Amino acid sequence: MRWSSEQRENAKRFSAALKRAGFDFFTGVPCSLLGALIEDLDGKKAYFPAVREDAAIGMAAGAWLAGRRPAVLMQNSGLGYSLNVLTSLNLIYRIPVLCVISYRGLGPDAPEHLVMGKSCEALLETIGVESTVPEAADMERSLAWAESRLKNKMPAVIFIKKGIFGT
Amino acid sequence: MTGREAVAIAMSLFKDEPVVYATGFIARNAQAARRRPEDFYMIGSMGIASSIAQGIALAKPRRKVIALDGDGAVLMNLGALPTAGALNIKNFIHIVIDNGSYESTGGQPSFSRSVALERVARSSGYRHAGCVSTPAALKKTLRRLLKSSGPSFLLVKVTNDKLPPEPRVIDEPEVITERFSRSIR
Numbered sequence: 523m524r525w526s527s528e529q530r531e532n533a534k535r536f537s538a539a540l541k542r543a544g545f546d547f548f549t550g551v552p553c554s555l556l557g558a559l560i561e562d563l564d565g566k567k568a569y570f571p572a573v574r575e576d577a578a579i580g581m582a583a584g585a586w587l588a589g590r591r592p593a594v595l596m597q598n599s600g601l602g603y604s605l606n607v608l609t610s611l612n613l614i615y616r617i618p619v620l621c622v623i624s625y626r627g628l629g630p631d632a633p634e635h636l637v638m639g640k641s642c643e644a645l646l647e648t649i650g651v652e653s654t655v656p657e658a659a660d661m662e663r664s665l666a667w668a669e670s671r672l673k674n675k676m677p678a679v680i681f682i683k684k685g686i687f688g689t
Numbered sequence: 690m691t692g693r694e695a696v697a698i699a700m701s702l703f704k705d706e707p708v709v710y711a712t713g714f715i716a717r718n719a720q721a722a723r724r725r726p727e728d729f730y731m732i733g734s735m736g737i738a739s740s741i742a743q744g745i746a747l748a749k750p751r752r753k754v755i756a757l758d759g760d761g762a763v764l765m766n767l768g769a770l771p772t773a774g775a776l777n778i779k780n781f782i783h784i785v786i787d788n789g790s791y792e793s794t795g796g797q798p799s800f801s802r803s804v805a806l807e808r809v810a811r812s813s814g815y816r817h818a819g820c821v822s823t824p825a826a827l828k829k830t831l832r833r834l835l836k837s838s839g840p841s842f843l844l845v846k847v848t849n850d851k852l853p854p855e856p857r858v859i860d861e862p863e864v865i866t867e868r869f870s871r872s873i874r
Contacts, residue, residue, distance in 0.1 A: 584744020
């Protein structure tokens with residue numbers, strides 16, 4: 523029982539919203555900040571673990587090519603590994619992917635998270651990928667926002683703040 | 690057998706299976722040998738062809754899905770091997786054209802010369818994992834794998850030829866996406 527009942531409730535609501543929006547293929551690399559969400563998706567047998575974030579985005583791309591609606595879960599540290607795939611696969615082949623990325627290093631955090639925490643939004647902006655950082659109450663609205671990018675065959679990133687699905 | 694010949698032989702056995710071709714000479718050789726809508730030619734994202742094929746295979750469990758990979762690419766994304774084994778992706782066939790070098794960047798040697806990749810595949814949980822080095826063995830083994838439940842791994846030892854390289858992938862990436870995706874959905 524590592525996640526609070528509120529975090530589980532948030533995860534359940536977001537997972538249901540993902541399902542309503544048609545997302546049916548989940549992969550990624552775990553982060554404790556996404557703990558309750560991964561647990562929920564895994565319980566529904568919809569989550570295929572990957573070994574690294576770029577491989578996860580590759581698997582999601584394959585699923586999309588085969589007609590599914592994928593989402594990738596990862597920590598923002600994995601964004602570094604993902605930059606090559608986002609720029610030389612998703613963006614040039616026009617393969618959309620929803621990335622749900624935990625936002626480590628937003629405020630005080632362990633030293634390894636501070637540089638990426640300061641630069642992850644700017645990094646995405648630099649390569650032309652849009653992102654949003656919703657509060658717990660705005661999670662479902664952020665999906666509608668992502669939808670408009672995905673429809674345009676672009677990746678979309680929803681950053682997840684500490685506390686919403688885990689700590 | 691050269692890499693060019695191995696790619697053409699493998700492709701001659703494909704019917705309507707979705708196939709993802711690794712970045713570099715493998716995609717270029719494939720494009721020159723035969724063209725089907727179910728062919729996805731990678732440019733960029735070295736190493737990720739196997740992950741894309743695995744995603745397709747998980748999404749389409751009733752179709753055989755193939756990654757035509759290279760030794761350098763496999764070494765770059767070695768985590769794809771335990772992924773195939775641990776997720777037990779039964780309809781996934783991983784063919785690796787192994788010339789022991791990074792041919793498209795000038796022939797620098799790769800570690801496949803000293804690491805038995807088919808043994809890495811076997812301990813990663815592939816149901817079938819073998820190595821061939823002649824056209825006859827490639828045909829015979831691949832025919833069998835195309836009918837077998839996997840995950841399957843086939844290392845194809847090849848030599849480099851002295852011919853000029855095949856042209857770069859000519860289609861725009863988004864054209865490849867559109868055609869491939871429409872043909873396999």
